[in-house]
Amino acid sequence: MGTHIIKVNASGEFAEAVREASQVLRNGGLVAFPTETVYGLAARADDPKAMARLRTVKERDGHRAFTVHIAEREEARRYADSMPGLAERFIRKAWPGPLTLIVGVADPARAPVMAGRNGSVAGAIFFENTVGLRCPDDEIARELLKAADGPVVAASANQAGHPPPWTGDEVLRDLEGKFDLLLDAGRTKYAKPSTIVRVMEGGYELLREGVLDAGNIERLSILRLLFVCTGNTCRSPMSAGLARKMLAERLGGDASALARRGVIVSSAGTSGGVGTASVGAMTVMTRRDVDLSDHASTALTPELVQQADHIYAMTRTHRDAVVSMVPSAERRVRLLLDDEDVHDPMGASEDEYERCARTIERGLKARLQEVVI
Numbered sequence: 260m261g262t263h264i265i266k267v268n269a270s271g272e273f274a275e276a277v278r279e280a281s282q283v284l285r286n287g288g289l290v291a292f293p294t295e296t297v298y299g300l301a302a303r304a305d306d307p308k309a310m311a312r313l314r315t316v317k318e319r320d321g322h323r324a325f326t327v328h329i330a331e332r333e334e335a336r337r338y339a340d341s342m343p344g345l346a347e348r349f350i351r352k353a354w355p356g357p358l359t360l361i362v363g364v365a366d367p368a369r370a371p372v373m374a375g376r377n378g379s380v381a382g383a384i385f386f387e388n389t390v391g392l393r394c395p396d397d398e399i400a401r402e403l404l405k406a407a408d409g410p411v412v413a414a415s416a417n418q419a420g421h422p423p424p425w426t427g428d429e430v431l432r433d434l435e436g437k438f439d440l441l442l443d444a445g446r447t448k449y450a451k452p453s454t455i456v457r458v459m460e461g462g463y464e465l466l467r468e469g470v471l472d473a474g475n476i477e478r479l480s481i482l483r484l485l486f487v488c489t490g491n492t493c494r495s496p497m498s499a500g501l502a503r504k505m506l507a508e509r510l511g512g513d514a515s516a517l518a519r520r521g522v523i524v525s526s527a528g529t530s531g532g533v534g535t536a537s538v539g540a541m542t543v544m545t546r547r548d549v550d551l552s553d554h555a556s557t558a559l560t561p562e563l564v565q566q567a568d569h570i571y572a573m574t575r576t577h578r579d580a581v582v583s584m585v586p587s588a589e590r591r592v593r594l595l596l597d598d599e600d601v602h603d604p605m606g607a608s609e610d611e612y613e614r615c616a617r618t619i620e621r622g623l624k625a626r627l628q629e630v631v632i
Contacts, residue, residue: 262431264441267293273399273442280440281406289313289438291416291430292403294395295448296357296470297423298430299413300438301328301403304383305376313412316437318419324386325412326359326393330404337372338390338410339364344631345480345521346458348568352479355396357449357470361389361457372410383412393453399444415452425450461520481521482632485567486595487577491528491556493540493612494573494601498619499526500549505627520632525563529580532558539604539612547616564588571626574600595622 265280267273280290287309290301300316302309304327314321327338332354335342339362342350346362364370367385368378384390393413395401404411415423416430416438424430427443454469456476465476484502488495503514503524510516517524536544536551544551557563564570564585570592572578581592595601601622604615 262435262438262441264427264431264443267399267442267444273402273444276442277399277402277406280403280442281408283440284309284403284407284411285409288440289316290403291427291434291438291441292400292413293397293427293442293444293447294400294453295397296395296451296453297425297447298416298427299328299395299400300416300430300434301407301411301413303407304410304412305380307379310383310412312438313414316418316434317414319414321382322386324382324384324391325414326391327384328400328404328411328413329392329394330401332394335360335392335394338370338384338392340371341365343458343460344482345461345463347631348482349456349458349463349479350394351568353471354394355401356394357396357451357453358476358479359391359393359453359455361391361455361466363459364388364390380410384410389457391455397448399442403442423452481523482630483567483569484522484524484630485563485570486524486526486573487529487559487570487581487592488526488573488601489528489530489577489603490534490605491526491531491558492534492537492554493603493605494615494619495526495528496536496551496554497540497544497549497616498571498573498595498601498623499524500544500551500554501547501616501619501623502627504547504549505623506630506632509627510632517632522632525557527557527559527563529559529577531556537605537612539607539609542609543612543616559584561585564592567591569593569626569630571595571622573603593626595619595626 265276267276287306302313367381417433449470452469454471455467457464486495486498534556536554604611
């Protein structure tokens with residue numbers, strides 16, 4: 260049996276090629292396709308004959324699963340509906356992209372993807388209560404995965420022990436005649452494998468460096484919360500201090516528990532950069548076992564905004580200032596309270612600081628429920 264080759268144009272003129280390739284997959288065939296990293300060899304996970312062929316080509320026994328490839332990050336929940344916060348963090352920041360995640364699955368038989376499918380499908384997808392997931396950042400790949408209309412698994416399109424292929428020609432040198440269809444889009448973007456990370460409760464293990472190195476993964480693993488006010492001497496440092504305490508309590512520990520989870524809570528001011536926490540702020544926070552004695556006012560910068568996963572502004576003016584500084588941050592910045600501003604207590608009485616602290620606590624109780632750690 261020969262391999263059919265379709266040259267595809269990555270500029271978007273590939274709809275008919277994707278339609279043909281998806282039909283091959285639905286009929287139990289094997290398709291080699293480009294991603295941003297390497298060429299993959301795909302099969303429908305719920306077709307036993309296709310999976311048997313894929314295992315033969317890849318010389319892989321029936322006990323090891325292949326990596327599930329998905330078109331959209333939201334599809335991950337079909338395979339692992341309860342993931343650690345760290346896995347959610349990687350998915351939100353790195354997908355679509357060159358990162359393969361291995362996550363735990365308590366009971367593969369109860370995964371949403373298994374509804375209406377028999378147990379043999381689980382062996383193609385899950386391995387020792389884990390699943391490998393990949394959401395490629397390649398338009399051809401993602402359109403093919405959408406059109407396949409079922410669970411798709413893939414491995415690099417090469418013989419076992421050979422280098423992964425960056426071009427269609429390299430795929431054919433290794434595997435011509437052993438699969439049905441090649442979507443040849445030329446050289447892949449990175450010409451390097453995806454990075455593989457195993458995520459456990461409370462941490463991760465870097466199994467293979469690829470496009471993303473250890474430093475990239477460490478930065479992606481960090482969760483940053485940023486609170487913004489004007490001078491960064493009252494409202495935002497109080498908010499950050501209380502948030503650290505509340506998140507640590509959720510984890511059943513102290514501030515060190517946040518550090519172990521890679522959670523960083525900080526604050527800044529649109530006119531910050533001078534001074535320490537105000538006396539009123541330190542006083543009302545001390546009553547709550549929050550120490551602001553070492554706080555130094557920090558000016559809001561584009562870098563701080565760009566790094567933050569969640570940004571909470573005290574007022575609409577502060578929110579607008581953040582968005583004006585970094586327009587792409589608009590979806591990440593919210594008011595601490597949806598329906599009201601947190602008013603500045605600077606220069607007011609201790610009672611006013613206490614009212615401000617209670618308002619902040621009210622906002623944090625709602626907002627921190629949205630933060631997955």
